[in-house]
Structures are given as structure tokens and as C-alpha cells.
Amino acid sequence: MMESGRSNLETVASATLRRREFLYGLGASVGALAFQAMLQADEAESSSTKRPPLSGKSGHFPAKAKNCIFLMMEGGPSHIDTFDPKPKLKQLHLQEFVRNGEMKSAMESGKRYFVESPFHFQKAGQSGADISKNFEQLAECVDDICFYRGCQVDSVNHPTAMYQMNTGNRFGGDPAIGSWTTYGLGSANQNLPGFVVLPEVSYPQGGASNWSNGFLPAHYQGTPLRSRGAPILDLSPMKGVGRKHQRANLNLLEFLNTEHNDRHPQHVELSARMEAYELAFRMQMEVPGLLDLDNEGAVTLESYGIGREPTNAFGRKCLLARRLVEQGVRFVQLYAGTWDSHDYIERAHGNLIRQVDRPIAALLKDLKQRDLLESTLVVCCGEFGRSPDNGVRGGTAYGRDHNPHAMTIWLAGGGVKAGHTIGATDETGAEAVECVHHVRDLHVTILRLLGLDDNKLTYFHGGRYKQLSQFGGQAIEELLA
């Protein structure tokens, strides 16, 4: 029902647009007054079809994926130790690695050595995808996944790289990809934010700017549902204040506002603000219910690893992501980290993999079983990959440094070329060499999978139409089914 209602609206709107373009484009020679009359008729029509900023909209392309779950592995997971095995490093282990030039940062100072991966790999699924044996559960899902090894970013430091992965712009201030998506597609549930973020207890480097609406209207801001305390700040009134209590206050507010409205009938924002109070009142009801996982069956909880360590925290986020998508939330971003394993990578990455392996696999299986995987795009990445070498830091407690030139990103769900590994890095994993694309192209691809055209999904700001890819890019066709 909703779907057809929506598309009808779009048809009406685009038909009128055509008429207008006709008028403007062809310089029709009608009298000015007649023209104005036509415009006024359209004005009237536009006010009757006025819709809230978050209401559902159709995209630029037909697309299978309608929602996106974005798994952000903050800190820079090592592709070499997860999805991109480098046997060559066994030979090179502890041989000196030399990097020169002005591009050197203080992080890379001192003697450096190649480091082999302490992880063992397997060929999983029918597709024979490379995956570290530590991913016991995710290995069962690889045929639904497209691994991509060709992405490169610009920044070697966390916050700037995080900003670039999330917003396209290294220096912050731009809208996050979830904001762009909700700006383009709206959201199906008007009682919930269209873009929800499930951060770690501690916010990542760069903070809330990672899910900022930037210069887009505030409606498209990512709303963090906090994993501890109030899910949204001040969602509930003070202790002791019940719904009746609040309703009484709301009634007085409505009375005063109505009086005020009568004195300022021309001020249209007044009613919008009154509506916001009512919506907030409804949200107070809806959100806690959504977060309450008790009505999920024991089998489901168990499959996500909820209720036990080390999977409980991320398991809850993954299950919540599925519930949010089911409720019509357009874009959900989950954070897990930090993968910044400069030392002791075996232990550090090993622990993190244990925390996310089961929850992510459960999410993919659960989505699939509910026929939601086709309509959901799942993306998993960090802000950059890691280097095949390590400084003397930590001595023999091997780890890896940041590497913007190579990483593994994987996608699953609607429209993705599942069961394939695309692109490749060189023999040490230092640099992508096949199907190499800048992160801007990944952004264009993600938008494309969601039915959005990066070149059309623009917003005029600072003197030009801005877009997620910054200056345009091209979809990575190899990743598309």
C-alpha cells in the first residue's frame, strides 16, 4: 500500500515538473498573467502535497537494496590478517623494510621490518573465498559476500580517514553517507530517525562529526542510540514524571501555543514546532520498545551471541540493526573497535574477531532468512588497511601500522556480486594493484546500490553543488551483480 501511494505521488510531482520544464525550457509565449495563474494553481497543489522531510522518496535508479547496514570497523582492520592472505610475508618475515621520502610521518620512523601474519587462512564456501580461520562463523556466509581489495584512501591518520570514509571529505564538516542516503531516500518510519548510529560506548576519533548532517538539513543527522544509559539523550523525562504528568504539561503548552498562533497566523513555523512536541511524545514510547530485545526468541539471541562474552555487545547491535531496518529505518551504522593493532596483532585482532564474527554472521543469516538481505545492503570496512611491516615498537610483539593504499572492504545484500573477490593487492599487501579505486568510487557504488546517483544527489552549499564523492566518481561495476 505504502509503496504504491508513494510512487503515485512521485508521478504527480514529476508530471507537473515536466509541464514546468516545458514552460521554462521552451519559452512559451503566454501572457504573464495567464502564466502566473498556472503557477498559482501549482502552488496550491504543492501545499496540499507537502510532505515531511523524512518521508519516503524513490531514488534515481531502480535498486534492490532499500536500506543499508554499515559495519564500521574503526581503527583500521588489517586486510593481511583477515581477508587478504600474503604468504610472501612468511619469507620476508623480519627482513628490513625501507620507506623513504617526504611522505614519511613520525609514525614510520625508525627501523622497520616485514611481519608475517600470525593468522591461518582457509578457502571458504563454494566461492573459495580467502578468510582467516578465526572467522569461524562468517566463513559460512562468504557466498553471500563480495570482497573488494582495490580501495584506497588519502589519509594515514584515524580521524581524517574516518571522516573520509564516512563523509568523503577528509577534514570533517560534510554530511555522512547515512545523511546523504536519508536525504535521497527519506525514511519509511516517521516516528524514528532515518539514520541511526550504534556507536561503541566510547565515541570514535573525530567524534560525532562522523555521523553529522554537515550542511544538509538537521533532519538527516545520524542519531546515536547509545548502548548504555538513555538511548537518546533526555529521551525520557525526569524520574517520577509519568506520561499523564507530561501530557498535562503538553496540554498547557498546546493551549498557550494555540493562543499565540492566533496572534501570529502568518508564522508557519509555529505549527511545525508544535508537531515536534507530539512526535517526541510518540518517540518516547516507541524507542524503548524497539530496544527491548526480550521478545526475540532464545534461539535468535543465542545465534547473535547475546547474553555471553565476548559477543554480547556487538551481538546486541547487530540484532538491533536488523530490527531497525525492519522498522523502516533507512541507514544503520554500527561501530566496532578499535582495530588499531600496532602491537600484539595476534591477540588484538584475535579478540576483536571473536567479538564480531558470530554477530555479523548471525545478522547476515537472519536477514537472509527473513528475506531482508535482498532489500538490504550490508557494508563492512575500516577507515584504512594496515601495513605489511612494523616499526620496532613493541619489539617482537608484532603489529602493523596504518596503510591508506590497501584494505579489504566487503559488501553483501541486494545488488551485490556475491561470492566474488574483486581486485587485488601486491604480494606483500602494501598496495592495491588490481581494480584500484579511490574511496570516492566506493561511495558512488554504495549510493548506486541504494538506487541513488551521486551526481544527482547534490546539495548547493558554499558556492557549488556538493556531493558525497566530492567531485564525482564512477561506480565500481565489478562489484555490481
Add this chain to the structure above:
Amino acid sequence: MCGTGFASVSYRIAEKMSRDYARRLSLSPSSSRRDKFCSTDPHFNLLKTSTMERYPGKNSNHLSILEFEPLSVPIRMKKTKYGSLFAILITSLFLPLSDGSAVEETTSAEEVFVHRVLPLFKEKCFSCHGEDRDDVRGQFNMLTRVGILRGGESEDPSVVPGKPEESSLYLAVLWDELEMPPKENDRLSTEQIEYVKRWIAGGAPWPSAQQMKEIRRKTSNKWKVDDGVSVRTSGGLSAEWTNRLYDPKNLWAYQPLWRDEGKVLRSVDENPIDTLIEQRLDELRLVGAPRADRRLLIRRATFDLTGLPPSPTEVEAFVSDADSDQRSFETVLERLLASPHYGEQWGRHWLDVVRYADSSGFANDYERGNAWRYRDYVVRAFNSDKPYDQFVREQIAGDELAAADPEMLIAVGFLRMGPWELTGMEVAKIARQRFLDDVTDAVGQVFLGHMLQCARCHDHKFDPIPTRDYYSMQAVFATTQLTERAAPFLDVENTAGFDEKKYLQQRNQFYNRALQEVNSKRTVEAARKWYADNDKDATSFEEVVAELKTKRPNAKVNVSNVRNIMAKRKVDPALIPPRHVGFEPVDFGMERVARKGVERLKWRLDRYEPIACSVYSGLTPMINSVKAPQRLPANPLKNGELEKTAILGGGDPFSPKEPVPPAILSVVESALEATQSAVELTSEIVGRRKGLADWIASEDNPLTARVMANRIWQWHFGQALAGNPNNFGTTGEKPTHPELLDFLAGRLIASGWSVKALHRLIMTSDAYTRSSEYSEPNLLAERDPLGISYAQFLPRRLEAEEIRDAMLAVSGELIATLGGIPIRPEMNLEAALQPRMVMGTFAEAWQPSPLPEQRHRRSLYALRIRGHRDPFFEVFNAPSPDLSCEARDASTVTPQVFAMFNSEITFDRALAFAHRVAGQVPGEGLSEAAIDQVFRLAFGRVPEDHEMRVCLQHWKTMTARHEKLNFDPPNYPKEVLRNAVEENTGEKFSFVEPLEVYADFVPDLKPSNASPELRGLAEVCLVLLNSNEFIYVY
């Protein structure tokens, strides 16, 4: 006059429609650029004036209604390449020069092709469709007529000669089904589409190269007039760019200021602003709304000038003032302009533009301990009505003007306002370049209204700003170095409250103890255990240990020493124990927390020292990483590198091309050649910024005064005359009232750059004092659909800081002290304790200032940490300090409701408000006098009878409810448990962060200390604080 007026009406309806559509479809941008009235310069042929000689808007006086009959004219809508629409009204007899129709009769399709279509294809199409032979998109090669006729992969011809409607190329540029060029930014204008159509209709001819040359030679004069004007600049990277032509309407900002040569402003009685506003109202056949009533007017003016509500006494004094409306209002204005709160409010506007914050952002988000001194400098500048030209000079070059004057060292804090830092993780040169780019663009946006960053990688796409100019201006800053340098406190500075330093010292001790504790685990025994556990050969280790013991038998052997010696002896690194041998995961975590914490405190402790967040001119020092505030070097001219600024290929600091000396924007210089001698900037290390500042602050610079006058107007009216105050270039909105803008700019200069003089002029105008209600709203909507006529005063929502300040003002809690170190208001406790990562560790929690009199100061003084913004300010659209904010949003979103209606902090204000009123009115119990006073304080009026009844009833109901409610006394945390995944090991670890301030914390009046009756009244107060009447100003 009526003619152009009519044109603008149609245009604006069209424009509004386009925005409505954008909004409805929401796929095209919802803030379509608004080319406003003057950009519609219709270039009537009958004026016999060349379009190039005129400056937009000037023609509005030249047409009379007799010359123009609206009903008989055909209409032509024009779509610019930015997607916005504007109408050009033309008569059936007189065709506009601007779209080339005047030459239509005699031009052939060949000419159209040579002068218009081919250049268009070159600019927009060839790069994808032919130039790159290996990648011809859609297999559609447009380089030849053959290719175009053959078409692309669809195998249909893209052009059917003579039949544009059947040509897919034509339909594609219309964005009908196929949409080409694909990017919004590249979309063809209606004018360009029209040429394509004419070319196809004329048979799509494609003359030979020889023929084209001939056509060009013979006909270029005929087309030139339509091409626009050339602009002389220092030159672009290509001759094509250098010689390109500009539509004169996009060059408005470089023209000399409009002078009243036609003696329009002849009446001495009328405010010149009104003369110019009325002119437009006449054209729109509108009259201005009557004067607002005094109650609304004083509220409007008080919030405007001070950001605070008027007190009931002030309201009553003004309402009952027997003097004339005009004179009594002038009395109010003089009082407000003399108030020190004026500088706080207008300084705050300025801080939006310069992106003020107390921290550096990015990875470490180090605090800028002394940034507050710049904030107070700005407030002082507004309060003392510092001439704006001087204000400009000081902020750009204060240290070069008078290095001995602390005020000048503080003023250049402006150059430090962007987010910037250099961490060890970064390539130093890239970080340095980021500063240079940031400061160049900031100066461009803030003072010159130009988005210079567009010219970082290439010559500016739209404006006459070659990339050479960008780097020439950047060269000015190539010797500018960042420093926290000594600058003794001035008498005017507020240096109270420095004893809060003790909390930071306590934290320092905490970190140092923690460091000692974990480092004591790095023992020889721990190393031995490591050898044993890992089954490694400890021989060389034990050798070194034994040697050290022999040397100093009584000293404890330090493992770090052992490691160093082993490394020197080239022992296999695999056999050297790790640096942190003996550490458990938690120790790694704690060591990092403490070490980074100590580092961060160095910046925070600077706050109480006579240090300025400043700059100096000198050589660029070799620094790879910044871990402590950088002091002024002993000899700034001796050590380091003299940066040689060059044009950077693609903006990449590793691709320097041609070197450039410091210089100004050449377009401005050439536009003013007649009146100004050439500006030469020094290439010496010192004095570059002074030269630039003098040029910017010059009376002859056409941008500076216009930019500031425009900002001032915007902060009074909520909308600017030129709609993008940071962008006066091609893509910025054009002024709605260009003469008015120029008049104000001229007046600013003539008054000795007095900002207060401009306030007086503006605020005493009819335009400012009009009612916000219009008697015939439909008529107004019809004739002024964009709301730019100033026929009524537009209401506005209070800004984030004003909301908090107004609550404190009515609750009686506001402490009016000026300036000083930042305060820390209570933040939502969960947000305050929200853990956040900085450089692999935790940033410290937000702890509120301990005493109410410290906390309840104006929001301007609240500490602004880039990575930890107060959610209350954030939800009410306080701008992110990363980008210069030219105009704030005022969106309505639900989290605002949670912050205002549910939060404990707002209820505390309501309770204090109730307490204040209860203490002021005589008698006990539910009294009308209390409600009366609540209304007076919150709204500046008394309640109507029925409002009184309803509020009293609510008070009663809520009191009854509160009698059943018990509130626990507040329980503040003394510490907070931090859980994290340790980054080195991936193990979970936790530590306890002490919250030192809470030991001395004095809470506000809390529900637990208030009677049910007082709490009941607080509920009434809470509702009033949430009401639209409180939040909006009319």
C-alpha cells in the same frame, strides 16, 4: 520602474516554485540557489545601454510604466546552469541582447556552432565522449559530425539534422530521460540548450577548420557583445581561462560602490534605507506593514543587540514613555548600544564566522588554552566600536603592527581559529599545507566574501580568481608560524577564577602516580619471565644486566637502559624484551591514558598563563609532531626553512610548479585600476600580512565594506541583502537591493568604519521597526513570494545560546560578568561523561564549573571543545566550528524537545524561575501575582484572563501531582569507570577517571529541596520556557 518590478515578481514566483519542486522531489537540492532580483537584469534593448557598461540593479530607475506594458509581453524563462530559474521578460518587439537573439535574424547555424555549440561541447562533452580514446563513454564519440550522427551504443543517430525534437542529444541536454551532462554542476543553461536546438534545427552543420577560422574572423565582433566581458587578472593556467568572458552580473562585487548620483536620497527626513526599500515596495505594489507595537519592538531590539530579553521594568518604561515612537525607541537603542552585553552578542556573531573554538579538533583535539583571550578581544572590539578597518588589520597582522602590544598578539588569534594540529601520525608537510589552505580560504571568506579554496587545484571555475592568485595570497602566510607566545594580561581582561587550576594539578598528580605505578612493572624480573615464557635465549640480556650491576652495585637496573645497550650492540631484535615488558593489558591502557593525559594538560594549564594563542612571522621550523604548546623561538628569522610558495599542481604540496610572490587578488586590483595605485606586497619574511591587511582594510577595496555591511544587515533582519555573505562570487546569491547594500557599505566607510553607526541607521528605519504581521498576507505572498521586500519584519527563532541565556535571565540566575576563562555549564550528565577517543586514549570527562555563579554566565563563555560539543547547543543549530558559518539554520527537530522539555537542566531553570517569582510576590500559596510575574518575565506582558485561569489551574493540578512525588537529592559522581578495548592488545581494560570538580560542586536548587507547590509552579514555568512565544522573536 514597474517593468522591472514586474519582471522580478514573475521571476521570484518561478524561483519559489523551483525550490518547492526541489523540496517535493527532494532529490534535487532543496536549497536551490536563489538568484534574486537584480540578477534578472533584463538588458532591455530599448535602454540602448550596453550590458557591460552597467552594473546590475542600476537600471531599475530607468524604466517607467509607460514604456512597458506587462500584459502584452511574452515570457521567457531561463534556467541557469545551477538549476535555478529566472525569468526574463521581453517585449515582442525588443529582444534582449543577452541571449543572442538580437543577432538571430542574420546568423547562420554555422555561426551558432562556431561561437556557441562547439565551445560548449569542448567544455562539457568531449572529455568523456572522444578525448580519451581508450574510454569513450557509451561508445559515443562527439569529436566529429560523423560520430555525432552515428550516435552511441544505442546505434541511433544522436542528431537528426533539422529536427531537434527527434534528436536524442537535444533531449539529453534537456535532461529528458537521458540526462547529460550527468552532473548537476555541469547542467546546461536554457540559453545553452537553445543554441544546441538552433544548431540542430539549422541542419547541424560542422564547418571545416578553415571555414571555422573564417567565420570566427568575420563574425566575432557580432558575438562578442553577447559573450560578456573580459576581466584582467594575473592570468590563469591556460590562455582560454585567462581570456574567458564573464557575465557582468557576476562581477557586481568588484565594481566601485554605488553613489547617489541620481539624487534618489534627497529627502532629509527619510531614512535613506527606507527610500531604497520603498522604491522596491512601490515596484511590487506593496506597502510596508505598520510600526510594531512597543512591547514587541523592545523585545526585538533587546534580543537583537544583546541576545537577552528585556526586563519587565525596561518594557514598561518604553511602553509608557511619552516621547514620540521614534525618539523613545532611539533612547532604548542608545541604552542597548552602550550595554556591555552588546559586544557579547555581536562578538558571538563574529565568532560564528571565524569558527571560534577552544580546541584544535582532529586526532588529539588539544585544548587551546588561551583562545578565550581572542574571544574577549572580539567582544571588546564591538563594545568599543573599534573601527572595522582597524579590526581587520589587527586580526590579520596585529603582531606585525605592534608586537609589544599584547592586544595585537591576541588579535591575530583569528589566524589560529581553524581546526589544525600536527600529530606524529601525520606527514608534516601535509599538515602545514592544510593550515596554509585553511587560513587563505578563511581570509577570503571572512573579509572578502570569496570561496578561495575553489582555486586551490585549478583556476576558479566561476570567478575571476586564477589559481595563481590563490597561491599568491597563500604566499602571504608562508612565513606565518603558529605559537603560544607570551602576552601579559591587560587591565581590561578578566583574570578571575584562575584558582580552578588546582583541579588540573590534581589530575596531573593522578596521571603521574599512574605512570610511576605501571612503569615500576618494567623490572629485570619481568624481563626474565618474558624470556622464560617465550623460551628465548636470555644470555645477552643477562650480560648487560651483569655489567650494569658491576658498574653501580647499589642502583636498580633499568630495563630501558638494558634494551638501549642491547640495541646498540645489534643484538637480534627478536631477543630484546619489549619496551613494556611486564605490562598486563590494563597497564598498556593506563600508561597511554596517563602519558597522553599529561601531554594534554600542558595545553590546558596554559589557560592561566599570560600567553596568547597567536602567530609570528618567521622561518618554518622543522617539526614532525607537536606534543606541547610551541613558544616563540629565540630567533624566528634564523632557524628553519623559508617556504617558497609555488602553484601546487592539483593542490598537492609535493607537486610545486611555478613559484609565486605574495600578492593580492588581481581581479580587484584591475577593477579599481583607475582609483588605486598598484598594491605591492613585500617578499620579506616580516610584513607580508601587514601589506595584505592594509589592502583588505582599504576604503578602495570594494569587497571589504560590502561584506561587512551585508553581514550586519543579516544579523539584524535574519536575511542578508546578498544571500551568501561568504560568497560574493558568481555562485553566490546576488544582492536583492544592490544600491542599499552599497549605500550601507559607503556609510560604514564614511562613518569611520563605525559598526554602531550602522546599527543606529538600520534600527531607526521603518524597515526595521515594522510589524511582523501583514494585513493582507495573501497579497504579500503573491507579490513577494520569497519574502525579500521587507514589507514586514520576519520573525526569528532564538539561537541556541540565546535560548539558554534567556532562560537564565528570566530565572534570575544569570551572572552578567564579562569575559575571562571559559566556563563549563552543566551538560547532560550522560553526554558529559560520554567516553570519547583521542589519539588512542580517552579524553577527559566534561566537568561543570563547581559554583552556580561560575556556571550561570552567558553561553558565549562556555568552553567549546570541537570533539565534545554541548548537545543542547548542537540541537538548536549552533554551527560546527569546523566551517565558517555565514548564516545559522533554525530547523525544528525532535531532539530539541528532549533537550527543552525532558532535561533536568531545563527543569532546574524552571524551578529557579518559580523560586525567583515566589520570592518576589507577597503572600503564600497559589497567587495570581505569581503567574502575572512569570508572564511579565518570560513574555514581557501580563497574561490574558483565560491564560491566568488555565495557568493557575495547571499550577494547582501539578502541585497535587507533586505532592505524591518524591525526589532524591542529587547524587553527583566523584569518578567514572572507563571501559575500553586496549588498542595494542585488543583486550578489554578499565580504569577509573577521577572527577575532581564534584568535590566542591554546589548544585542549583533541586526538586528534592523544593516544596510541591514550588515544583507545581515550576511546571508552569517549564511550559512557558517551551512555548513558541518564548522561543520566537517578532
